[in-house]
Amino acid sequence: MSVASQMLDTYPKDLGGVDREKLRACIEACYECAQACTACADACLSEDQVAELTKCIRTNLDCADQCETTGKVLSRHTGYDANLTRAVLQACVQACKACADECDAHASEHGHCHVCAEACRRCERACQDLIDSL
Amino acid sequence: MSVASQMLDTYPKDLGGVDREKLRACIEACYECAQACTACADACLSEDQVAELTKCIRTNLDCADQCETTGKVLSRHTGYDANLTRAVLQACVQACKACADECDAHASEHGHCHVCAEACRRCERACQDLIDSL
Amino acid sequence: MSVASQMLDTYPKDLGGVDREKLRACIEACYECAQACTACADACLSEDQVAELTKCIRTNLDCADQCETTGKVLSRHTGYDANLTRAVLQACVQACKACADECDAHASEHGHCHVCAEACRRCERACQDLIDSL
Amino acid sequence: MSVASQMLDTYPKDLGGVDREKLRACIEACYECAQACTACADACLSEDQVAELTKCIRTNLDCADQCETTGKVLSRHTGYDANLTRAVLQACVQACKACADECDAHASEHGHCHVCAEACRRCERACQDLIDSL
Numbered sequence: 175m176s177v178a179s180q181m182l183d184t185y186p187k188d189l190g191g192v193d194r195e196k197l198r199a200c201i202e203a204c205y206e207c208a209q210a211c212t213a214c215a216d217a218c219l220s221e222d223q224v225a226e227l228t229k230c231i232r233t234n235l236d237c238a239d240q241c242e243t244t245g246k247v248l249s250r251h252t253g254y255d256a257n258l259t260r261a262v263l264q265a266c267v268q269a270c271k272a273c274a275d276e277c278d279a280h281a282s283e284h285g286h287c288h289v290c291a292e293a294c295r296r297c298e299r300a301c302q303d304l305i306d307s308l
Numbered sequence: 309m310s311v312a313s314q315m316l317d318t319y320p321k322d323l324g325g326v327d328r329e330k331l332r333a334c335i336e337a338c339y340e341c342a343q344a345c346t347a348c349a350d351a352c353l354s355e356d357q358v359a360e361l362t363k364c365i366r367t368n369l370d371c372a373d374q375c376e377t378t379g380k381v382l383s384r385h386t387g388y389d390a391n392l393t394r395a396v397l398q399a400c401v402q403a404c405k406a407c408a409d410e411c412d413a414h415a416s417e418h419g420h421c422h423v424c425a426e427a428c429r430r431c432e433r434a435c436q437d438l439i440d441s442l
Numbered sequence: 443m444s445v446a447s448q449m450l451d452t453y454p455k456d457l458g459g460v461d462r463e464k465l466r467a468c469i470e471a472c473y474e475c476a477q478a479c480t481a482c483a484d485a486c487l488s489e490d491q492v493a494e495l496t497k498c499i500r501t502n503l504d505c506a507d508q509c510e511t512t513g514k515v516l517s518r519h520t521g522y523d524a525n526l527t528r529a530v531l532q533a534c535v536q537a538c539k540a541c542a543d544e545c546d547a548h549a550s551e552h553g554h555c556h557v558c559a560e561a562c563r564r565c566e567r568a569c570q571d572l573i574d575s576l
Numbered sequence: 577m578s579v580a581s582q583m584l585d586t587y588p589k590d591l592g593g594v595d596r597e598k599l600r601a602c603i604e605a606c607y608e609c610a611q612a613c614t615a616c617a618d619a620c621l622s623e624d625q626v627a628e629l630t631k632c633i634r635t636n637l638d639c640a641d642q643c644e645t646t647g648k649v650l651s652r653h654t655g656y657d658a659n660l661t662r663a664v665l666q667a668c669v670q671a672c673k674a675c676a677d678e679c680d681a682h683a684s685e686h687g688h689c690h691v692c693a694e695a696c697r698r699c700e701r702a703c704q705d706l707i708d709s710l
Contacts (some may be wrong), residue, residue, distance in 0.1 A: 229387030253363030285452030419586030497655030521631030
């Protein structure tokens with residue numbers, strides 16, 4: 175069982191009406207995507223064609239930042255605020271979509287963009303699933 | 309002239325149609341609010357009535373995280389994506405509003421909540437002003 | 443294979459003399475520990491005895507922040523700087539040790555502190571192993 | 577009076593033996609440097625010679641991350657841990673020094689690297705001053 179799952183199990187109060195499984199999946203997807211985007215930005219920096227990848231690097235950095243924030247907000251349950259959670263998730267959907275689209279455009283040439291695009295799509299779906307269940 | 313302002317002045321390409329003054333104000337408000345919320349969460353932790361401030365602490369932490377992310381996204385201009393910028397700003401407006409409301413409820417008792425609520429309101433307005441100008 | 447591992451495999455240049463397996467383990471431990479500490483701070487906030495857990499919450503927050511930074515620094519390989527990597531890892535060892543010690547003191551009463559202390563110990567060891575191999 | 581200064585003034589307990597003025601200066605320098613490094617990484621991305629600036633971008637990103645973490649750790653006073661504070665400050669000194677050196681090498685060609693190098697030097701000195709006073 176993952177640490178994120180164990181942390182949900184040991185939270186001392188009720189998690190509210192949230193879908194625990196969708197929440198766990200979304201937390202894990204956010205942290206995974208944050209790491210992938212950070213690494214993809216750096217891998218793009220080390221490509222010989224870095225000059226053609228500057229928009230990809232920038233989108234990677236934005237997506238890493240928003241995924242980190244979303245992963246942290248979702249890891250907190252005290253004083254839950256549905257409007258705040260929804261707004262943060264929507265920003266994350268947008269960031270993941272933008273980054274997945276950008277990485278997909280280079281996925282056939284750069285393996286890191288392929289791996290990163292998949293992580294972004296998983297995170298986008300996990301955020302959307304969680305929004306739909308709120 | 310602030311460092312954020314100098315960094316805007318030395319950006320090597322065109323900033324696009326963005327309102328430079330609103331952008332600068334918003335970047336500075338995000339970093340200021342992120343610091344204030346981090347400090348307010350900690351100040352609440354040190355209050356004797358911490359048990360009554362747990363929702364405030366949680367909202368402070370969420371707001372600090374979203375403001376940091378927004379401040380970073382706004383500090384980047386390469387490959388600008390209006391949809392992503394707008395979604396991140398909207399999440400920040402929501403986080404600042406939630407935190408300002410929460411801190412305002414304790415502002416008469418706790419000086420740090422008063423200072424933090426004002427920083428959140430400034431950041432909320434700066435983000436909304438920037439959204440309106442996009 | 444984890445996404446962090448796939449990102450290392452698709453990095454386009456040489457990773458230098460680094461021990462790839464220790465690096466992967468350390469990146470994953472940093473992100474896992476960052477999430478656990480964020481969740482543990484929040485779980486402590488929701489305990490009835492929150493007033494006795496304020497130092498634990500503060501140490502959780504510091505450890506989460508330093509683990510995030512360390513996880514990001516280790517996810518970058520372009521223009522590697524051994525002195526910077528070592529200093530960041532040493533700060534992470536210190537943060538993880540402080541947080542593990544603090545959480546261990548409450549581990550028998552609070553399941554989240556038990557899970558978090560273990561994540562901190564794993565991360566402390568992974569950082570120390572990587573330092574020793576540099 | 578800055579918001580960081582107001583937050584220190586409204587902290588409800590004793591700040592311990594810390595030099596309040598050095599602490600305030602260091603908190604402000606960390607946030608300022610984090611912003612400058614984030615913006616400098618992006619400005620480098622938009623330079624025609626981006627291929628020659630990849631190490632600079634990477635160091636900017638590391639420095640931004642470590643400065644953010646240091647600024648947050650210093651904004652907390654509850655349950656102060658001198659060893660943790662010192663280790664985080666030392667990592668920040670190292671990150672600022674590396675980034676200032678890297679940016680200085682391009683300061684005559686790129687105005688953003690000049691502004692960023694100065695922000696890094698100020699932050700390096702503020703962190704070292706605070707370490708010396710602990």
